[in-house]
Amino acid sequence: MNPVRATRHGLTLAHRNLLRFKHTPDQLLDIILMPITFVLMFVFLFGTAVSGNWHTYLQFVIPGIAVQALMFATLGGALALNTDLRNGIYDRFRSMPIARSAPLIGHILGDAIKYLLAVMLVFGFGAILGYRTSANAPRLLTAAALLLAFAFAVCWIGTLIGIVARAAETVQALSLVLIFPLTFGSNVFVPTDKLPGWLQAWVKVNPVTQLSDAVRALLAQQPATAAATHALLWTVGIIAVFAPLAVTAYRRRT
Amino acid sequence: MSYGIEIEGLVKRYGETVALDGVDLMVPAATIWGLLGPNGAGKTTIVRILATLLRADRGVARVGGFDVQRQPDRVRAMIGLTGQFAAVDEALTGYENLLIVARLLELPARQAKQRANELLERFGLADAARRSVKTYSGGMRRRLDVAASLVGTPKVLFLDEPTTGLDPRARADVWELVRGLVADGTTVLLTTQYLEEADQLCHGVTLIDHGRVVRQGTPAALKATVGGQTLQVRAENRARSGDVGVIVVEILGGVAAAESDDGMIAAPLPTGYSAGATLAAVATRLESAGIEVAEIGIRLASLDEAFLALTGSPATTEALR
Numbered sequence: 001m002n003p004v005r006a007t008r009h010g011l012t013l014a015h016r017n018l019l020r021f022k023h024t025p026d027q028l029l030d031i032i033l034m035p036i037t038f039v040l041m042f043v044f045l046f047g048t049a050v051s052g053n054w055h056t057y058l059q060f061v062i063p064g065i066a067v068q069a070l071m072f073a074t075l076g077g078a079l080a081l082n083t084d085l086r087n088g089i090y091d092r093f094r095s096m097p098i099a100r101s102a103p104l105i106g107h108i109l110g111d112a113i114k115y116l117l118a119v120m121l122v123f124g125f126g127a128i129l130g131y132r133t134s135a136n137a138p139r140l141l142t143a144a145a146l147l148l149a150f151a152f153a154v155c156w157i158g159t160l161i162g163i164v165a166r167a168a169e170t171v172q173a174l175s176l177v178l179i180f181p182l183t184f185g186s187n188v189f190v191p192t193d194k195l196p197g198w199l200q201a202w203v204k205v206n207p208v209t210q211l212s213d214a215v216r217a218l219l220a221q222q223p224a225t226a227a228a229t230h231a232l233l234w235t236v237g238i239i240a241v242f243a244p245l246a247v248t249a250y251r252r253r254t
Numbered sequence: 255m256s257y258g259i260e261i262e263g264l265v266k267r268y269g270e271t272v273a274l275d276g277v278d279l280m281v282p283a284a285t286i287w288g289l290l291g292p293n294g295a296g297k298t299t300i301v302r303i304l305a306t307l308l309r310a311d312r313g314v315a316r317v318g319g320f321d322v323q324r325q326p327d328r329v330r331a332m333i334g335l336t337g338q339f340a341a342v343d344e345a346l347t348g349y350e351n352l353l354i355v356a357r358l359l360e361l362p363a364r365q366a367k368q369r370a371n372e373l374l375e376r377f378g379l380a381d382a383a384r385r386s387v388k389t390y391s392g393g394m395r396r397r398l399d400v401a402a403s404l405v406g407t408p409k410v411l412f413l414d415e416p417t418t419g420l421d422p423r424a425r426a427d428v429w430e431l432v433r434g435l436v437a438d439g440t441t442v443l444l445t446t447q448y449l450e451e452a453d454q455l456c457h458g459v460t461l462i463d464h465g466r467v468v469r470q471g472t473p474a475a476l477k478a479t480v481g482g483q484t485l486q487v488r489a490e491n492r493a494r495s496g497d498v499g500v501i502v503v504e505i506l507g508g509v510a511a512a513e514s515d516d517g518m519i520a521a522p523l524p525t526g527y528s529a530g531a532t533l534a535a536v537a538t539r540l541e542s543a544g545i546e547v548a549e550i551g552i553r554l555a556s557l558d559e560a561f562l563a564l565t566g567s568p569a570t571t572e573a574l575r
Contacts, residue, residue, distance in 0.1 A: 005360075012357040019354075020345040023386055088341030092402065095305040097330040098358050 013106020
């Protein structure tokens with residue numbers, strides 16, 4: 001199967017993934033409602049307490065919530081993949097003259113677009129509330145690229161979970177076990193130096209922290225090289241570990 | 255004669271379990287062939303191997319002349335599969351489901367749309383084309399599923415229990431569709447637990463049980479092999495049904511007997527057994543065993559009993575209905 005045809009099949013299945021997304025309002029809610037709720041809750045409930053006033057906090061928290069939204073979006077993707085694998089639809093794909101990798105490519109491409117949507121929604125909603133960035137175009141693009149690359153990396157984790165889990169409940173449980181420590185055990189909501197000392201050790205190495213820091217700094221025209229490098233290293237590391245695992249699991253399962 | 259499907263000595267094991275134990279099967283092109291057997295007999299395993307979803311441990315399987323293991327892409331290009339679980343996307347509309355399949359088969363955009371609409375029309379789904387499949391009835395889903403497997407105009411079509419769970423009307427619709435396909439030259443292999451379905455639809459039937467071919471032939475020939483008569487006995491005391499079964503089996507030379515919910519023991523009369531003499535013999539044995547009889551008689555065998563006699567499978571009514 002040549003790569004051009006495999007890509008074409010993958011794109012068709014990515015299109016299917018997005019069509020499903022369009023028709024499934026609860027999946028949309030995951031991506032729209034969750035970030036909006038978090039933005040409102042944290043900005044108005046804790047904003048003043050953490051940063052003195054909620055305007056300052058808004059500037060701090062929006063990039064972090066964007067990262068969090070991206071993490072939560074993996075859950076929906078993993079669930080959808082899991083459902084696909086358990087009903088007959090992958091059998092149909094596999095009995096067709098298409099590239100074996102096409103369903104996986106389609107899944108990941110389609111999901112990446114959902115993640116992008118989730119991130120854009122957070123920034124859009126933040127902007128309505130008054131979030132502003134002074135970043136120039138290269139910095140904006142760098143931030144977007146970092147977010148997208150990380151989304152792609154996390155997508156492989158979600159994919160692995162979606163493939164190995166035998167039931168939807170398992171997907172949910174595994175994903176939350178993964179998402180909670182990563183998002184809440186980070187400096188998404190509270191600056192690292194205000195967290196208890198024992199927690200700081202984890203928070204500082206947490207990729208979600210690194211990425212949030214990088215995006216914040218990039219968008220606030222502050223030095224971002226160190227955080228961006230760390231975030232990128234994490235991204236590459238996650239892909240290097242989870243992509244082969246997911247592909248192996250996929251080959252075994254299908 | 256050219257064959258749509260050729261299978262020789264197919265063996266498949268799952269660990270210790272032998273799913274297929276040397277199956278041979280030749281299906282002439284442009285016929286409907288039924289694979290009949292109880293749950294777990296190996297029907298689905300055969301279909302999955304033919305559809306390139308599963309590798310056999312031994313044996314050869316060819317579809318349209320191509321080896322399923324060595325030329326899977328050639329095979330995939332000429333088959334359609336409707337599995338046991340509806341392989342349609344619930345979240346999508348009927349039209350979108352077919353369109354995706356058409357695009358995967360690399361039909362150009364316009365042709366893909368045309369093909370999707372054409373199939374929806376033909377399968378009586380045109381009115382529901384723009385509705386999400388979630389809102390479809392079981393029969394509509396099945397029809398869409400079959401439609402999806404036909405997008406690429408396959409030469410060989412596999413239908414794994416295409417009518418399970420359908421009401422009689424929807425079942426008749428699917429049968430009509432399948433007949434139309436074969437008239438156009440498609441070879442159809444269908445698995446079913448319903449003898450009636452095989453009888454109505456198939457040119458030939460292969461009965462399998464425990465991974466082996468039990469019998470092969472036309473549905474009529476199959477029915478004829480069991481003589482067509484059934485002995486029925488019901489004990490007054492339900493607790494004695496087991497003893498009745500033992501006596502019946504012994505007198506009939508070891509055929510399989512079935513017990514229904516009301517305690518009726520039924521067994522097919524093998525060829526060469528006279529109805530009157532058998533009845534007398536059973537009555538005498540029951541008398542001497544001290545079993546009070548509520549009901550006894552001989553009637554014409556049903557297809558279900560023919561099936562039971564040939565496969566010797568446990569008489570769970572579930573497997574037969």
